[in-house]
Amino acid sequence: MSTCRCEGDDLTRRFAIVGHRAPSRGKINLNDLAGGSGRIDVLMRAINAALFLSHGIRKDSEITLHLMGGEGRPRRINFDGSVLWGVHPDERALAGQVSKVLQEPLPAVGQWFELHPGLSHSGGDLQTTIDEWKKSEITMIKLDSDAPMLWSDNNESIPSDIGFFLSDDRPFTDSELSSLDESCISRSLGENWIQGHIAIGIVHHQLDNGFPLNL
Amino acid sequence: MSTCRCEGDDLTRRFAIVGHRAPSRGKINLNDLAGGSGRIDVLMRAINAALFLSHGIRKDSEITLHLMGGEGRPRRINFDGSVLWGVHPDERALAGQVSKVLQEPLPAVGQWFELHPGLSHSGGDLQTTIDEWKKSEITMIKLDSDAPMLWSDNNESIPSDIGFFLSDDRPFTDSELSSLDESCISRSLGENWIQGHIAIGIVHHQLDNGFPLNL
Structure with a gap:
């Protein structure tokens, strides 16, 4: 497995994850993130x-979370590592941050409102994020265990x-797939359906180490 | 990056992690895993x-946890995926399982006592685990960001x-390093000092996908 140290090292990496049952407003039960809180864990x-x-x-x-569950319109929350500070890495502490955001009025679709350096929220759903990323000319990849591999022996271009x-x-969902596939x-x-956070860790690893991407 | 599907697919993977401040007995505060519980998160x-x-x-x-903190002798806890059932993947639920183990009397060094299918504990420390693995002829690898890469273009043998x-x-610690390096x-x-769980995810990924190992 050959690797190269090239433009890939300076890539900005964005992740967008959809929480189908994670509530977009209200209180999160920090003692039951997996059960009563829509698998927000x-x-x-x-x-x-x-x-x-x-x-x-x-x-x-x-990373942008898409909170599609609960009553009312969906909410997006963005954590931006370039300016974020004062957060802890454990599930409960992170859920505490998200819980505070859910107490705030929901901004309009596409209007990002910063609550704390590196922590913003906005109305909108997956399609809104796709539209925003398209405008910013971001190379967009849907992670799918049935697709061709992300890495390759020949990398022709690195975004x-x-x-x-x-x-x-x-x-x-079918509707999300339709938006994404466009x-x-x-x-x-x-081939394994690995956990989302492990997938993110592997993507970072491949980009950190300059693995050639199959784009 | 070429990959091969070979013996690597059927590897048994063992992980041993040392928790330097994680308590070996007593109660865990499930509401403060990162702070008051010795970074057991x-x-x-x-x-x-x-x-x-x-x-x-x-x-x-x-995976075998090594709980080296708190008062008293260290404890090891083993979770064996081949027979384990009834556990949930979130930090709090897993800590609840560990917390129950810490209420049990500590077995003697090297004596494994099964509390639940796939969940055992034992006295002993890192050296005890090294000795056990050596007896079982397990190929042992210390993960160290300064060492040569785990993968290679030439895999001569897969354990x-x-x-x-x-x-x-x-x-x-120096003492642990001395035991390990032997x-x-x-x-x-x-090169990055990544989080332990991400390292485990990457190892699984490399073995799942038959990446040639540099052993």
């Missing part, structure tokens, strides 16, 4: 993997800005 | 990454049973 682990090294925060990474879409413990290429990290 | 994420796919448990993997040692948020080879997953 899955999203907290995704934040951890997207942003944290063993000591410190990745400055080149950000400067790359975004990955993944789902929580449930597959993307704008993304699909790539796999292997 | 780091170990819970390691269990998650070692054992869980998105849906289901890896039958080919096990049937492979074990990885990693530390929590603190580096191995019996292990050191291999890296890259």
Whole structure:
């Protein structure tokens, strides 16, 4: 497995994860993230993997949660590692941050409102994020275990800005797939359906180590 | 990056993680795993990454926690994916399982006592685990970001049973390093000091996909 140290090292990595049952407003039960809170534990682990090294925060990474559950309109929450500070990597602490956001009035679709450096929220859903990323000319990849592998022996081009879409413990809905397939290429990290946060960790690993991408 | 599907697919993967401040007895505060409980959150994420796919448990993997903190002798806890059932992947639920173990009398050094299918505990420390693995002829690897890379273009042999040692948020102590360096080879997953659970996820990924190992 040959690796190269090239433009890939300076990539900005974006991750977008959909929480199909995670509530977009109201209170989160911090003592029951997996059961009563719509598997929001899955999203907290995704934040951890997207942003944290063993000591410190990745400055080149950000993650957008899509909270599609509960009553009312969906909410998006963005954690931006380039300016974020004062967060802890454990599930409960991260859920505490998200819980505070859910107490705030929901901004309009596409209007990002910063609550704390590196922590913003907005109305909108997966399609809104796809539209925003398309405008920013981000190379968009849907992670899908059935697709061709993400890495390759021949990397013809490495984008400067790359975004990955993944789902929580449930597959993307037909409507989400339809939106994604219009704008993304699909790539796999292997045949196993691994956990979302592990997938994020593997993507970082491949980009950190300059593995040639199959784009 | 060429891959091969070979013996590596059927490898048993063992992980041993040292929790330098994680208590070996007493009560765990489930509401403060990161602060008041000796960074036991780091170990819970390691269990998650070692054992869980998105849906289901890896039958080919096990992890041994080394609880070196608190008063009294150290304790080891083993989660064996081949027979484990009834566990949930979130930090709090896993810590609840560990907390129950800490209420039990500590078995003698090297004496494994099964509390539940796939959940055992024993007295002993890192050296005890090294000695046990050596007897079982397990190929032992210390994960160390400064070492040569774990993967290579040429894999001359793939062991049937492979074990990885990693530390929590603190580096191995001099005494632990001395024990490890006598019996292990050191291999890296890259220059960044990544979180332990992410390292476990990457090891699984490399073995799942038949990446040639540099052993």
